[in-house]
Amino acid sequence: MGKTVKDMMAAANEAVPRITPQEMLALMAQEDALLLDVRDPHEVAATGKIKGAKNISRGMLEFRADPATPYHDPDIRRDRALVLYCASGGRSALACKTLQEMGYERVHNLGGFKDATEAGLDTEPHQP
Secondary structure, eight states: OOOOHHHHHHHHHHHSOBOOHHHHHHHHHHHOOEEEEOSOHHHHHHHOEETTOEEOOGGGHHHHHOTTSTTOOTTOOTTSOEEEEESSSHHHHHHHHHHHHTTOOOEEEEEEHHHHHHTTOOEEOOOO
16 A cells, blocks of 8 residues: 555654744744745735745745756755745645755755744735
8 A cells, every 4th residue: 555645744744843933034044044935826825925935836846946957946955944834834844855855955844824924924925
């Protein structure tokens, strides 16, 4: 039998534990971390995003992270800390694990958008 989503989530959360909003702010200030919102564009359009975040949907992340593809985003670098979040923390956990498998060592899961904003992180409108 193959893996279930529950199995995959457990492995992802074990490989990349969540960080707090305060830890995320420190990473951004001290290490120029890149904050990535991996929700789908319609979700970001409806709620906005955490201030300073770049929206790259989960479905395009591998293509944006791989320098060998024409879709590569130069802001995503292996020498830079990356902090990811989604709606509840599931997609960001899976995305973090995938980035680790691609050779990114400094990846962090902030978890969910709602939790982060309730903790006081500022938001801004999505700019497509």
